[in-house]
Amino acid sequence: MITRAPAAAAAQRFDLAVVGGGIHGVCLALQAAERGLRVLLLERADFGSGASGNSLRVIHGGLRYLQSLDVTRFRESVAERRWFARTFPGLIEPLPCLMPLYGEGLRRRVVMRAALTVNDALSSHRNDGVAKDVRLPGSATFGPAAMRRRFRQVRADGLEGGALWYDYHMRSSERILTELLHAACTLGVQALNYTEIKRIRVQDGRIQGLEALDRIDGAEYRFDAERICNCTGAQARVFAAEQDRDYRELFIPSLAFNVLLDCEPLSRDALAVAAPERGAPVYFLCPAPFGVWAGTEHVGRPESCRDAVVSEAEIDAFLGRINRAVPGINLSQRNVRAVYCGLLPVRTPGSTDLTARECCIEHAEHGGPAGLYSLTGMKFTTARRVAERALAKLFPGLRPSAAPCGAAVRPLSAATALLLDGARVSAMDPLDAMTFIRDTAAAESVMHPEDFFLRRTNWMFTAPQPAMLERLIATALVATPVESAPRKSSAHPVHSWQRS
Ligand SMILES: Cc1cc2nc3c(=O)[nH]c(=O)nc-3n(C[C@H](O)[C@H](O)[C@H](O)COP(=O)(O)OP(=O)(O)OC[C@H]3O[C@@H](n4cnc5c(N)ncnc54)[C@H](O)[C@@H]3O)c2cc1C
Known part of the structure; x- marks a missing residue:
């Protein structure tokens, strides 16, 4: 159970309070609990409602880092x-990625063949300890005819062949985050969503804890904690500035977004396509049970940007580039079922040059309160490792955990399988479905029907008619206290999941 019990939490003393319930905060809370620490996790909106709920859901093996010869980052991604x-063998699936090659620059067949050979050699341990049905095959390159067989609509001009490699797609990044949270709670983590930090408490230059507002009933709480880690993603810099001072290196924002398209899959593979103009970005078109994921588009933003909002013009420009990459696809905004967006850290203001490493600040090293830390990372894929390094900085000398990280994650249950299968739930007796929804909501700290639909299930893209399930959830949860929860738009200004 993920039990929301703020009063009980206020009566305890914690070794660590993690602020921010995205993938970095959840991974940090879990690993701290695995080492025997008493942990409080506070999230001002719903768990996973920031950038973590907006990713393209690809677990990258780091092929692109070979381009810049960053072998350390490559190996970390593979691990x-x-x-x-x-x-999570039941929550991920191998993702064949297919890139048409046109004999230019790095996208020449000979170059890709060499890169993929190195990729396979350096990731030769990729399947160690991995269940048979999710093991990743080796990569391949092939000629134009084979390429056309896999992707009929491939742009023909100058086609030299194709390259194929494998990563994973998360069937539901939402469930992965929630399952990590379940594991953390099993180990004693107190996790409170809709809890906004008002101020940190400092005495004699040392962290004592924090004061927070329960956004469900308006009550205020004082929590005692020896250390605080600010894992608030795009808000980390604001949080640090409010509680101590501005640290520019924490987060210079850029915008990133994906769209969920209502269109037939073009291939069984995820297509890595680019418009013909020189330097055009590569986008992935990943098939989903109902629809296609397209992304990721990166757009520069001024340094002062705080909210992830995509303009109509930016969506049009993005669709235009996909239309040029895939002849005959003819996408327009009518095909866009939803836009998923978030802010990501870049090196310089206005650019889309993403930072390569996490940033972990010990505020005391700069004259701030002892026991206060701030952490920002760049990838869902590497969040666990980034959190592990941060934990070593927060608690030097902490003994390693006896069990491997994630040992407390429960195996995929029949109930979780339903949360991954909107089509099956759509076919259920509505009364049974509503009972199931209520039971799950009670066990997973759902405060609002939208939390359930968007962040405890993947029904948005696995149901033939997601709106029908959305209505069912609203009906099932209408009689519960969740009605008093604030709407997401006011609850969480950073997250800008947009429905067209
Ligand atoms: C469009 C897009 C596509 C992406 N695709 C991929 C991909 O395919 N693969 C991959 O590996 N990575 C991908 N990423 C990157 C990845 O999603 C992010 O790096 C990661 O989710 C960031 O996690 P986080 O925990 O740092 O931040 P967030 O998920 O934003 O979490 C921060 C949390 O802090 C909360 N918060 C903020 N202020 C406060 C406060 N004062 N008090 C309490 N809580 C607060 C927020 O509500 C939020 O939930 C993508 C990102 C985007 C935006």
Whole structure:
């Protein structure tokens, strides 16, 4: 159970309070609990409602880092990809990625063949300890005819062949985050969503805890904690500035977004396509049970940007580039079922040059309160490892956990399988479905029907008619206290999940 019990939490003393319930905050809370620490996790909106709920859901093996010869980052991505496969075999699936090659620059067949050979050699341990049905095959390149067989609509001009490699797609990043949260709570983590931090409490230059507002009933609480880690993603810099001072290196924002398209899959593979103009970005078109994921588009933003909002013009420009990449696809905004967006950290203001490493600040090193830390990372894929490094900085000398990270993650249950299968739920007797929804909502700290639909299930893209399930959830949860929860738009200004 993920039990929301603020009064009980206020009566305890914690070793660590983690602020922010995205993937970095959840991974940090879990690993701290695995080491025997008493942990409080506070999230001002719903768990996973920030950038973590907006990703393209790809667990990257880091092929692109070979381009910049960043072998350390490559190896880390491969190791973390394997961790996901071992820990969540039912929640991820191998993702064949297919890139048409046109004989230019790095996208020449000879170059890709060499890169994929290195990729396979350096990731030769990728399947160690991984269940058979989610093991990743080796990569391949092939000629134009084979390429056309896999992707009929491939742009023909100058086609030299194709490259194929494998990553994972998360069937539901929402469930992965929630399952990590379940594991953390099993180990004693107190997790409170809709809890907004008002101020940190400092005495004699040391953290004592924090004061927070329960956004469900308006009550105020004082929590005692020896250390606080600010894992508030795009808000980390604002949080640090409010509680101590501005640290620019924490977060210079850029916008990133994906769209969920209502269109037939073009291939069984995820297509890595680019418009013909020189330097055009590569986008992935990943098939989903109902629809296609397209992304990720990156757009520069001024340094002062705080909210992830995509303009109509930016969506049009993005669709235009996909239309140029895939002849005959003819996408327009009518095909866009939903836009998922978030802010990501970049090196320089206005650019889309993403930072390569996490940033972990110990505020005391800069004259701030002892026991206050801030952490920002860049990838869902590497969040576990980033949190592990941060934990070593927060608690030097902490003894390693006896069990591997994620050992407390429960195996995929029949109930979780339903949360991954909107089509099956759509076919259920509505009364049974509503009972199931109520039971799950009670066990997973759902405060609002939208929390359930968007962040405890993947029904948005696995149901033939997601709106029908959305209505069913609203009916099932209408008689519960969730009605008093604030709407997401006011609850969480950073997250800008947009429905067209
Ligand atoms: C469009 C897009 C596509 C992406 N695709 C991929 C991909 O395919 N693969 C991949 O590996 N990565 C991907 N990423 C990157 C990845 O999603 C992010 O790096 C990661 O989710 C960031 O997690 P986080 O926990 O740091 O931040 P967040 O998920 O934003 O979490 C921060 C949390 O802090 C909360 N918060 C903020 N202020 C406060 C406060 N004062 N008090 C309490 N809580 C607060 C927020 O509500 C939020 O829930 C993508 C990102 C985007 C935006």
